[in-house]
Amino acid sequence: MRDYPRIVVPPPGPRAQEVVRRDEAWTSSCYIKEYPLVVARGRGPMVEDVDGNRFLDFMAGIAVCSTGYGHPKVVAAVKDAADRFLHICGSDFYYEGMAALCERLARLAPGSSKKRVFLTNSGTEATEGAIKLARYATRRTAIIAFRGAFHGRSTGAVSLTSSKARQHAGFGPLLPDVHHVPFAYRYRCQWCATEAQCTRGCLDAIEKELFVRHLDPHDVAAIFVEPIQGEGGYIVPPPGYLRGLRDICDRYGILLVADEVQSGVGRTGKMWACDHEGVEPDILLTAKGLGSGMPIGAIVAKESVSTWESGSHGSTFGGNPVCCAAALATLDLVEDGLMANAVTMGARLRTGMESLAARHDCIGEVRGVGLMVGVEFVKDRRTREPAPDVVGKLVQGAFHRGLLLLGAGKSTLRLAPPLVVDEYDVDTALGMIDEELAVAGRESRAASLVGQQS
Numbered sequence: 335m336r337d338y339p340r341i342v343v344p345p346p347g348p349r350a351q352e353v354v355r356r357d358e359a360w361t362s363s364c365y366i367k368e369y370p371l372v373v374a375r376g377r378g379p380m381v382e383d384v385d386g387n388r389f390l391d392f393m394a395g396i397a398v399c400s401t402g403y404g405h406p407k408v409v410a411a412v413k414d415a416a417d418r419f420l421h422i423c424g425s426d427f428y429y430e431g432m433a434a435l436c437e438r439l440a441r442l443a444p445g446s447s448k449k450r451v452f453l454t455n456s457g458t459e460a461t462e463g464a465i466k467l468a469r470y471a472t473r474r475t476a477i478i479a480f481r482g483a484f485h486g487r488s489t490g491a492v493s494l495t496s497s498k499a500r501q502h503a504g505f506g507p508l509l510p511d512v513h514h515v516p517f518a519y520r521y522r523c524q525w526c527a528t529e530a531q532c533t534r535g536c537l538d539a540i541e542k543e544l545f546v547r548h549l550d551p552h553d554v555a556a557i558f559v560e561p562i563q564g565e566g567g568y569i570v571p572p573p574g575y576l577r578g579l580r581d582i583c584d585r586y587g588i589l590l591v592a593d594e595v596q597s598g599v600g601r602t603g604k605m606w607a608c609d610h611e612g613v614e615p616d617i618l619l620t621a622k623g624l625g626s627g628m629p630i631g632a633i634v635a636k637e638s639v640s641t642w643e644s645g646s647h648g649s650t651f652g653g654n655p656v657c658c659a660a661a662l663a664t665l666d667l668v669e670d671g672l673m674a675n676a677v678t679m680g681a682r683l684r685t686g687m688e689s690l691a692a693r694h695d696c697i698g699e700v701r702g703v704g705l706m707v708g709v710e711f712v713k714d715r716r717t718r719e720p721a722p723d724v725v726g727k728l729v730q731g732a733f734h735r736g737l738l739l740l741g742a743g744k745s746t747l748r749l750a751p752p753l754v755v756d757e758y759d760v761d762t763a764l765g766m767i768d769e770e771l772a773v774a775g776r777e778s779r780a781a782s783l784v785g786q787q788s
């Protein structure tokens with residue numbers, strides 16, 4: 335038996351409440367705060383709060399803690415690097431960790447062409463740099479992005495983001511010449527949701543609609559795509575879709591930018607989600623899981639694209655030596671077993687969720703690759719009307735039982751545990767979700783009975 339999950343005092347306990355009160359008094363009003371989890375420490379896939387409650391984590395600090403909490407090899411690498419020097423500025427000076435990480439990422443990136451790497455502090459900074467690089471390299475201005483996309487929050491990156499209107503509200507005008515097109519969301523596709531096969535309607539919408547009526551393809555610098563849409567609802571496009579985008583880009587000299595900030599670094603069972611399709615993007619973006627929680631990201635560009643001249647872009651902290659050490663240790667672990675674990679545990683998780691779908695008719699679709707699994711909830715399987723309340727209740731209820739979950743999109747549960755989870759963790763999470771859905775089902779049946787009687 336493991337010593338987690340374990341609720342010793344209903345969260346938030348007294349110590350947690352104290353921190354929450356202080357936080358609410360002093361932190362900026364823009365934070366969301368999903369639930370009152372106040373972390374004291376973590377180990378593997380377990381997070382302990384300040385009152386001694388132990389949670390099983392199936393969201394990994396939003397798909398970041400890839401090697402779990404406090405992996406000894408990552409912690410040792412961080413301590414060793416911190417002992418030597420905390421900073422020197424990789425934009426201006428040299429150190430081995432930066433050269434080693436850039437070489438490693440360049441070699442790991444999909445495809446055979448030589449790459450060059452720019453290190454960032456975050457996914458947003460990677461997106462922002464990629465917008466600049468794509469424009470610089472092509473001398474074109476237009477950018478295509480997808481509905482439901484999330485690429486970050488700085489003014490450029492948020493202009494590509496199309497996830498929630500409140501992320502744009504009050505911040506305009508945003509970047510001009512950004513064009514959003516439908517993503518390959520089979521479950522809700524306007525062209526092929528009811529068809530047996532994808533009809534490529536969303537690819538045609540780019541080439542036969544947008545490029546014919548609205549936008550000259552030769553003005554387009556780049557198409558930014560999440561190979562599996564993350565914040566938008568863990569949406570896996572049908573096979574051939576990424577290849578189709580690659581072909582469109584090739585026909586018009588457009589750069590394909592794969593935002594693998596959420597899907598990369600082994601989460602899908604391969605190093606990059608693009609690897610499942612054998613597609614080589616011109617620019618690949620990574621962050622989140624790369625440093626196991628240390629802030630680091632990267633723009634990995636084909637050498638032929640990485641034409642920006644010395645001094646045209648930079649970052650004071652990007653590629654910080656301690657973060658480089660964490661990333662190198664993370665990549666070792668991901669290559670030496672965690673990627674394979676994501677395949678086996680991901681299959682177990684998906685199969686388990688599919689059997690829950692047989693019992694709970696609020697589950698509309700289970701989808702995912704490796705340990706990037708989405709479960710979309712609906713009010714009615716026939717109409718596919720989204721059921722955001724079910725996800726909201728499930729996430730809150732699970733927290734009170736000792737399971738950390740997170741939603742995505744309108745009504746999807748995202749399952750993105752640390753890549754170190756084992757059978758116990760997966761089966762425990764499935765059992766807890768099952769119980770929580772059973773409670774929600776009983777409550778909603780009771781409520782509709784009351785409604786009928788009154």
Ligand code: PLP
Binds near residue numbers: 457487564594621
């Ligand atoms: N791109 C994708 C696909 C993301 O999921 C995110 C964050 O959720 C970002 C970019 C932004 O990354 P960050 O929050 O590190 O700035």
